[in-house]
Amino acid sequence: MKTLIEAEGVCKSFGGLQALDTCSLSVPRGSIVGLIGPNGSGKTTLFNVMTGYERPTAGEIRFDGAPITGATPERVFGLGVGRTFQITRLFFRLTVLENILVATQRHEGWLRSVARRAGSAAEHNRALEMLEFVGLDQLANSPAGNLSYGQRKLLELASLLVADPAVLLLDEPTAGVNPVLIEQLSERIRELNRAGKTFLVVEHNMEFVMGLCHEVTVLHQGRTLVTGTPEEVRANPAVLDAYLGGGDDDDL
Amino acid sequence: MTARLTVRALLVAIAIVILGVFPLVFSNPTTTSIAVFTVIYMVAASSWNMFSGYSGYIALGHAVFFGVGAYALTLLANHLGFAAGWGIFALVPVAGIIAGLIAIPTGLIALRARRHTFVVITIAFMFIFQLAASNFAFTGGSSGLQPPTPLWSATSYNDHFYYVAAVILVATVALSWLVRRSRFGLQLFAIRDDEERARGLGVRVGRVKLSAFVLSAIPIGMVGGVYAYFLGQIFPQFAFDPLFDLSIALMAFIGGLGTVWGPLLGALVLESLQQYFTVQSGASQVYLIIYGGLFLAVILLLPRGVIPSVEDLIRRWRTRGATQDRSRGEGDGGRRADVVKAAGAR
Amino acid sequence: MSASSLAKAVIDGILTGGVYALMAAGLTLIFGVMDIINIAQGALIVLGAYMSYVLSVHLGIDLFVGLIITIPAFFVLGVFIEWAFMRRLRDQERTAMSILVTYAVAIIIEGILSVIFGVDFVQLQASYINSSFHLLGFYLPYIYVFGFLLAVVLLGVLYYILYRTHFGRGVRGSLQNRSAAELIGVNVNRVRALSVGIGVSVTAAGGMVFGATNSFNPSSGYDLISRLLSIVILGGLGSIGGALVAAVFMVTLEDVVAVVWSPVWATLVYYASLIVVLSFMPNGLFGRAAIRAQ
Numbered sequence: 001m002k003t004l005i006e007a008e009g010v011c012k013s014f015g016g017l018q019a020l021d022t023c024s025l026s027v028p029r030g031s032i033v034g035l036i037g038p039n040g041s042g043k044t045t046l047f048n049v050m051t052g053y054e055r056p057t058a059g060e061i062r063f064d065g066a067p068i069t070g071a072t073p074e075r076v077f078g079l080g081v082g083r084t085f086q087i088t089r090l091f092f093r094l095t096v097l098e099n100i101l102v103a104t105q106r107h108e109g110w111l112r113s114v115a116r117r118a119g120s121a122a123e124h125n126r127a128l129e130m131l132e133f134v135g136l137d138q139l140a141n142s143p144a145g146n147l148s149y150g151q152r153k154l155l156e157l158a159s160l161l162v163a164d165p166a167v168l169l170l171d172e173p174t175a176g177v178n179p180v181l182i183e184q185l186s187e188r189i190r191e192l193n194r195a196g197k198t199f200l201v202v203e204h205n206m207e208f209v210m211g212l213c214h215e216v217t218v219l220h221q222g223r224t225l226v227t228g229t230p231e232e233v234r235a236n237p238a239v240l241d242a243y244l245g246g247g248d249d250d251d252l
Numbered sequence: 253m254t255a256r257l258t259v260r261a262l263l264v265a266i267a268i269v270i271l272g273v274f275p276l277v278f279s280n281p282t283t284t285s286i287a288v289f290t291v292i293y294m295v296a297a298s299s300w301n302m303f304s305g306y307s308g309y310i311a312l313g314h315a316v317f318f319g320v321g322a323y324a325l326t327l328l329a330n331h332l333g334f335a336a337g338w339g340i341f342a343l344v345p346v347a348g349i350i351a352g353l354i355a356i357p358t359g360l361i362a363l364r365a366r367r368h369t370f371v372v373i374t375i376a377f378m379f380i381f382q383l384a385a386s387n388f389a390f391t392g393g394s395s396g397l398q399p400p401t402p403l404w405s406a407t408s409y410n411d412h413f414y415y416v417a418a419v420i421l422v423a424t425v426a427l428s429w430l431v432r433r434s435r436f437g438l439q440l441f442a443i444r445d446d447e448e449r450a451r452g453l454g455v456r457v458g459r460v461k462l463s464a465f466v467l468s469a470i471p472i473g474m475v476g477g478v479y480a481y482f483l484g485q486i487f488p489q490f491a492f493d494p495l496f497d498l499s500i501a502l503m504a505f506i507g508g509l510g511t512v513w514g515p516l517l518g519a520l521v522l523e524s525l526q527q528y529f530t531v532q533s534g535a536s537q538v539y540l541i542i543y544g545g546l547f548l549a550v551i552l553l554l555p556r557g558v559i560p561s562v563e564d565l566i567r568r569w570r571t572r573g574a575t576q577d578r579s580r581g582e583g584d585g586g587r588r589a590d591v592v593k594a595a596g597a598r
Numbered sequence: 599m600s601a602s603s604l605a606k607a608v609i610d611g612i613l614t615g616g617v618y619a620l621m622a623a624g625l626t627l628i629f630g631v632m633d634i635i636n637i638a639q640g641a642l643i644v645l646g647a648y649m650s651y652v653l654s655v656h657l658g659i660d661l662f663v664g665l666i667i668t669i670p671a672f673f674v675l676g677v678f679i680e681w682a683f684m685r686r687l688r689d690q691e692r693t694a695m696s697i698l699v700t701y702a703v704a705i706i707i708e709g710i711l712s713v714i715f716g717v718d719f720v721q722l723q724a725s726y727i728n729s730s731f732h733l734l735g736f737y738l739p740y741i742y743v744f745g746f747l748l749a750v751v752l753l754g755v756l757y758y759i760l761y762r763t764h765f766g767r768g769v770r771g772s773l774q775n776r777s778a779a780e781l782i783g784v785n786v787n788r789v790r791a792l793s794v795g796i797g798v799s800v801t802a803a804g805g806m807v808f809g810a811t812n813s814f815n816p817s818s819g820y821d822l823i824s825r826l827l828s829i830v831i832l833g834g835l836g837s838i839g840g841a842l843v844a845a846v847f848m849v850t851l852e853d854v855v856a857v858v859w860s861p862v863w864a865t866l867v868y869y870a871s872l873i874v875v876l877s878f879m880p881n882g883l884f885g886r887a888a889i890r891a892q
Binding site: 308310312361364365367368369371372373375376377379380383384386387494495498501502505537538539540541542543544545547548551552555 | 629635683694695698699701702703705710712828863869876880
Binding site: 051072093101103159160 | 433434435437438439441442444445448449450451452453454455456457
């Protein structure tokens with residue numbers, strides 16, 4: 001299956017507001033796809049629909065060819081789709097290590113999960129490996145609430161990675177992050193991509209997107225405007241129109 | 253095992269010993285009666301905390317399980333012709349299980365809702381059960397029911413109930429501790445902190461919440477049965493009492509919501525206080541003001557409850573200067589840190 | 599059971615429901631703006647009843663006239679409660695904490711009332727309480743009708759404040775979307791304090807009517823708050839219109855069931871109706887659907 005995850009003809013409305021209007025998007029296996037568009041174009045809503053947090057009013061979501069429209073977020077994650085949030089979400093009162101361990105909980109019988117300690121030795125090892133990968137292993141026992149902004153984003157990412165998802169949906173991973181960290185983030189994503197992971201990234205930081213993504217899709221008013229390579233999209237006049245006409249934006 | 257753990261184990265052992273010899277030392281029936289009620293509330297607060305404290309879903313309807321346990325034991329004892337005496341205590345676990353079974357449909361309905369709505373649904377269920385008990389013939393209507401009365405001597409009468417309740421207490425605390433450090437417990441805490449995100453990380457929140465809800469109903473059902481047998485009489489208003497719900501929530505909260513020992517401390521303090529004031533009639537309504545005032549003081553000054561705040565203080569004093577901290581609210585992270593160090597020795 | 603007794607039950611339900619609607623509107627307003635469930639609302643109603651009691655028995659002031667004193671007094675009380683207790687609640691566990699905090703306030707109020715007035719039941723008295731309108735073959739007690747009219751007037755005032763004033767716009771904005779309201783410069787602290795003030799001031803009026811139509815004692819708050827919470831949830835948290843519809847619906851349903859089936863089951867049906875409605879509409883009749891992620 002060439003396309004790993006895709007949205008087809010997705011519509012979603014909230015009361016009177018039409019957030020997505022026959023929106024289609026496909027993410028080829030092993031690629032890094034960027035999703036850009038002015039504020040309010042529906043990017044986060046599309047994420048929510050793709051990961052089961054919202055039900056579309058029409059349309060379909062497919063993962064590896066099989067429909068997953070309306071599946072619960074738990075199930076979507078179990079299939080191998082992980083996602084981050086625009087405003088970094090963590091379990092702030094748990095420690096950094098515990099945050100990672102939540103994602104490693106294998107689905108086993110109820111009785112065993114009460115009797116067994118949270119995190120076997122193997123899971124602890126894997127969790128620590130992941131923390132090392134993002135450079136947070138020294139803070140394993142600190143409450144997640146104590147982390148700096150950039151560290152939180154890394155932890156959020158690490159929590160997903162520990163479950164070895166096939167595709168990651170990242171919602172504005174560089175927002176509010178300093179340039180050095182952005183570069184590190186870029187490198188990590190490339191590394192993971194070389195190892196076989198697929199990415200769909202919502203971003204406003206154009207440099208980041210253009211430098212990282214194989215393919216870019218532009219969303220405008222809930223619809224797919226243009227899809228193509230970063231250069232093609234950059235040169236497309238319709239895209240510029242959408243940004244200037246539709247909403248504010250920075251560094252285009 | 254670190255020194256810290258040995259100290260803890262020792263404290264637990266001492267607590268169990270105290271629990272065991274209490275009625276032998278303070279054998280005055282008035283005192284042991286207070287002790288029975290206190291232990292019952294310690295179980296209830298601890299059990300409630302296993303669901304509400306760990307998951308963050310404040311349930312104010314667990315009186316349903318208390319009442320169901322009370323009625324179940326009484327009905328079974330009467331209809332199955334149990335002779336008054338030790339035999340009836342065998343029905344206590346059955347009462348607990350029946351309460352657990354009731355928790356399944358009520359939990360399924362209530363847990364579909366968001367947190368705010370959930371609270372109110374649990375309250376509604378409590379009233380529904382209370383009114384049902386008042387209106388059905390088989391539950392004795394508003395006059396209630398009476399279980400058989402055992403013929404134990406007046407001096408040692410209370411002790412029988414005390415020891416049964418104490419055994420239930422030890423089992424409940426053990427369960428609470430086990431859950432807290434388990435995978436199941438971790439998922440509950442994740443739900444507490446950010447349920448939607450927990451879903452996104454694969455936690456089967458529906459299943460986990462319902463399991464915790466049902467689990468928390470069982471010990472409460474059991475002490476409900478003990479309560480009915482101890483009083484020798486149950487009425488709908490006492491069996492299904494909104495004050496019960498509010499009391500156990502308060503107790504768990506004052507001691508430290510989400511901790512293992514917090515609810516016990518809270519129950520110990522508040523129930524003894526309440527019983528003391530009940531005995532001293534005349535000041536009976538003043539205790540409400542003290543209750544409420546105490547509660548507000550704790551919320552505003554020690555918002556996480558007594559035990560976590562005390563632990564924080566101890567920790568801060570111990571690690572003056574260093575930036576170490578634990579945040580599940582209580583210090584069980586100690587053991588985990590050791591495992592981490594052992595596993596992550598690189 | 600006859601058509602006329604059924605009709606009477608419906609009329610009683612609507613009249614009483616209107617008063618409950620007023621008290622529930624206060625509760626849902628507080629929740630909508632503050633994300634706080636004010637468990638003390640029941641105790642405050644009882645307090646309002648006792649205030650009217652003191653004014654009428656000890657100072658000879660008429661029940662309705664006394665509201666001129668109690669409503670503003672309760673408004674101030676509400677502002678104080680918000681400032682003293684609610685403001686400190688951290689956002690993270692706001693709702694759970696608010697339940698516990700307001701419960702503490704409720705039991706303190708109950709305790710104080712018990713100490714001052716004792717636990718005996720009392721009821722507000724006035725010349726018109728035992729008389730009725732004779733209309734179309736129905737006897738409508740004066741107090742029920744006046745109480746209903748009072749509720750209508752106050753709800754009308756509430757409507758005016760919410761929909762015709764600048765402040766009201768801020769409140770509605772906060773009800774719909776708190777962060778957006780903050781962003782456009784609504785003075786959130788002021789809106790919150792005044793909203794709680796309004797939400798509590800209606801309990802003075804509701805308390806008076808409640809006290810005139812029921813005997814009460816300091817512990818009467820539990821039953822009241824349970825009923826109000828059910829109304830607010832059924833109507834949809836934060837929706838004042840929903841509280842209105844829900845109040846009239848549930849109270850009327852209960853009165854009708856009492857006549858048609860049996861009074862003994864009526865209250866159970868009241869609470870069961872909440873469960874039934876929520877099974878089909880988990881957010882209540884007019885509640886906002888929860889947006890899952892952000």
